[in-house]
Structures are given as structure tokens and as C-alpha cells.
Amino acid sequence: YYMSPDVAGIAEKIRDSDGRPMYQRATEDFTMRIHGHEAVEVLAMPDITASGISTKFLAFGSLRAWGILGQRRSMSIERNTSVKWLEGQVGVMAVPRLDIKEQDGDAMAVLRTAAA
DSSP: EOHHHHHHHHEEEEEEOOOOOEOOOSSSSSSSSSTTEOOOOOTTSSTTTTOTTTEEEEEEEEEHHHHEEEEEEEEEEEEEEEEGGGTTTEEEEEEEEEEEESSSSGGEEEOOOOHH
């Protein structure tokens, strides 16, 4: 499962028909889990305030099978001497140019807000 921390907070309150929590918080021994499957809080996923039409707010499946990570173009490295020039420091910024491409759309299921 992949979801924002806000959505994970809601999932933590859900109980099954026997009153047992479906969500288990991470401990030193294991990661967060929902029904035994690993749950990952992802800041890039929409939070509970997202109300757009068909907004994907929870994903379940294998990222490894779903997509591939590739290099779009070479990394750029920029140097800036004006950032902290009074202190005699130089700023360096390295920007990787990566992209994720869907490889197998059936490897990931998503929950989304209602369509119009």
C-alpha cells in the first residue's frame, strides 16, 4: 500500500468485522502493515484535502512490477559563487534527470475519489 500520512491516519482507524484494526503501525520489528501487506507513507500522494475528480489517493501493488526508472538525460551540476559570497562559500547543485514510466498497468490498483 502507498498513501499519504493523512490517509494512513484514517486507515489506522478502520476495523474489520471482528473489531480488530486492519492497520498496524511500524515497530522496531516490522514495517507498517494493512492486512499483512506493507504500507508505505508517501509524501507525494494526495492527502485527505484532495478533492479533485478521480484523484488517486491510495495505491496497492508492486512498484517493481508496475514501473521502471530511467534516466531522461544526463545529470546537471551547477556552481554558484554568489549564494554566500560574504562567507567565501560556493554553492553546488546537482540535478538528476530521472523519470518513471509505467511498464505494467495491471501491477498496481488504485483507489480514487469519485468521478464527475
